[in-house]
Amino acid sequence: MAELKNVEFSVQHPLNREPPAETLISSFITPSDLAYDRNHGPIPYLSASSHYVHIDGDGVRNPISLSIQELQTYFEQHEVICALQCAGNRRHTMRTLLKEVQGIDWKDAAVMNCQWKGPRLCDVLHRARVVVREREKYHVAFACEQVPCQDDEWYGGSVKLIRCLDSDVILALEMNHHPLPINKGYPVRVVIPGVVGARWVKWLDRITVQKEESPNFYQQRDYKILPPEATDAAKAAEFWDKTPAMMETLINSIVAVPQDGQTIHLDEDGLVEVKGYAVPQGYCGPIVRVEVSGDGGRTWTDAWLENRRASKWAWVLWTARVPMSRGTQKQIFSRATDYGGNTQPETSQWNLRGVGYNGYGLAKNLTII
Ligand SMILES: Nc1nc2c(c(=O)[nH]1)N[C@H]1C(S)=C(S)[C@@H](COP(=O)(O)O)O[C@H]1N2
Numbered sequence: 334m335a336e337l338k339n340v341e342f343s344v345q346h347p348l349n350r351e352p353p354a355e356t357l358i359s360s361f362i363t364p365s366d367l368a369y370d371r372n373h374g375p376i377p378y379l380s381a382s383s384h385y386v387h388i389d390g391d392g393v394r395n396p397i398s399l400s401i402q403e404l405q406t407y408f409e410q411h412e413v414i415c416a417l418q419c420a421g422n423r424r425h426t427m428r429t430l431l432k433e434v435q436g437i438d439w440k441d442a443a444v445m446n447c448q449w450k451g452p453r454l455c456d457v458l459h460r461a462r463v464v465v466r467e468r469e470k471y472h473v474a475f476a477c478e479q480v481p482c483q484d485d486e487w488y489g490g491s492v493k494l495i496r497c498l499d500s501d502v503i504l505a506l507e508m509n510h511h512p513l514p515i516n517k518g519y520p521v522r523v524v525i526p527g528v529v530g531a532r533w534v535k536w537l538d539r540i541t542v543q544k545e546e547s548p549n550f551y552q553q554r555d556y557k558i559l560p561p562e563a564t565d566a567a568k569a570a571e572f573w574d575k576t577p578a579m580m581e582t583l584i585n586s587i588v589a590v591p592q593d594g595q596t597i598h599l600d601e602d603g604l605v606e607v608k609g610y611a612v613p614q615g616y617c618g619p620i621v622r623v624e625v626s627g628d629g630g631r632t633w634t635d636a637w638l639e640n641r642r643a644s645k646w647a648w649v650l651w652t653a654r655v656p657m658s659r660g661t662q663k664q665i666f667s668r669a670t671d672y673g674g675n676t677q678p679e680t681s682q683w684n685l686r687g688v689g690y691n692g693y694g695l696a697k698n699l700t701i702i
């Protein structure tokens with residue numbers, strides 16, 4: 334086990350929680366105290382005045398250690414508004430609709446849409462003088478060695494170097510115009526718009542340019558869409574190395590209002606008000622269309638999209654008024670499409686870890702009166 338430094342011992346289990354989806358969609362920018370928390374280990378309490386980020390690796394001619402103050406003053410501070418989503422978001426729908434899976438029972442709210450600010454990763458790498466011949470062969474590995482995790486002694490993940498040179502990839506020092514909250518990675522975390530949350534390493538202390546992906550458990554043995562033949566942990570063993578690590582988020586949308594099991598009055602026009610969020614696929618945003626069906630997919634109504642032009646990486650909040658007939662056991666579907674032409678499928682393929690579920694948004698067991 335790694336040495337226990339700065340551990341908050343009062344947190345016995347890693348902190349994992351999500352807000353109710355109806356509350357989450359009440360604001361375009363998610364307030365930090367409403368945002369979900371996902372942790373594979375205890376939360377470290379770090380001091381910004383003694384924390385350093387070390388940059389090293391293959392082709393790094395000038396390995397450097399930067400303090401938080403240096404990250405703030407040596408580089409232009411760049412702001413980005415983007416969605417952050419756990420790869421396990423909507424696992425509950427996969428396990429209830431398709432088949433049992435392994436993992437935290439996330440519903441639809443393991444996602445947030447926030448404003449992040451800090452130096453661009455490409456500027457920091459530039460200062461460390463990264464000179465490599467075949468850029469496409471390299472990865473950038475991010476690590477937090479502050480606390481041990483449940484399945485590894487540290488937390489880490491990596492992304493291809495070419496993806497990291499995108500000018501919106503930043504080392505965030507601020508979230509929603511305040512220093513990062515402790516839970517969110519204080520004093521620094523990496524923000525990689527369009528990529529699953531698992532790679533957005535919090536409490537970041539090392540950035541390494543290397544030819545291989547991160548060797549960390551959470552890059553190698555988790556956060557992969559295993560093939561359906563991997564039906565249990567023993568069978569999964571032969572597939573981990575052959576299956577790519579998840580990177581880009583998938584196009585998705587969910588129905589937040591109404592919620593499963595509710596009773597709804599039709600309005601005078603025979604319509605039901607439906608609300609939710611939609612997130613684009615990886616680099617293909619923004620969301621350009623959300624359609625909603627109250628009759629099992631026979632007819633679809635276009636939703637009104639809020640804040641569609643805010644950022645290609647952001648979510649959109651949407652509202653639709655959908656015709657429905659009275660009765661019980663009614664369902665509502667939502668289906669999003671992004672600028673890159675990706676449209677949500679009706680369901681997605683089952684996988685053991687229940688990651689990457691992006692079938693139609695769904696509210697079920699509704700009674701319409
Ligand atoms: N150091 C560290 N970084 C981490 C994690 C972690 O457990 N430890 N969890 C990852 C996962 S799986 C997700 S989904 C996001 C969650 O970020 P949040 O807790 O700010 O919501 O952080 C990522 N970064």
Ligand SMILES: [Mo]
Nearest residue numbers: 419420530531
């Ligand atoms: Mo995650």
